[in-house]
């Protein structure tokens with residue numbers, strides 16, 4: 329097969345090295361391969377019909393984790409750099425609170441959602 333690696337440009341690989349996830353009732357399928365040149369995983373959306381053709385020709389179904397969330401529709405505004413900085417500041421405040429609790433020896437017990445009713 330021939331494909332484009334986002335880093336190496338056009339590359340070739342065996343169809344047996346292609347993995348295709350075809351979620352039921354989804355309008356798209358996801359196929360991926362590891363670039364034989366740089367080793368970076370590459371994923372592409374395609375039609376379920378084309379993915380089925382790839383599988384019939386020798387592509388594999390995913391045997392491990394596969395990022396089918398790439399097929400989810402993207403709604404809402406894009407995350408901005410300010411959003412990321414705000415999140416980092418929020419984490420820093422949590423870290424400072426935890427450090428203060430540790431110094432006071434008053435760290436709250438972690439909540440358990442599996443408390444037994446004895």
Ligand SMILES: [Zn+2]
Pocket residue numbers: 333334335336337363364365366367368
């Ligand atoms: Zn590559």
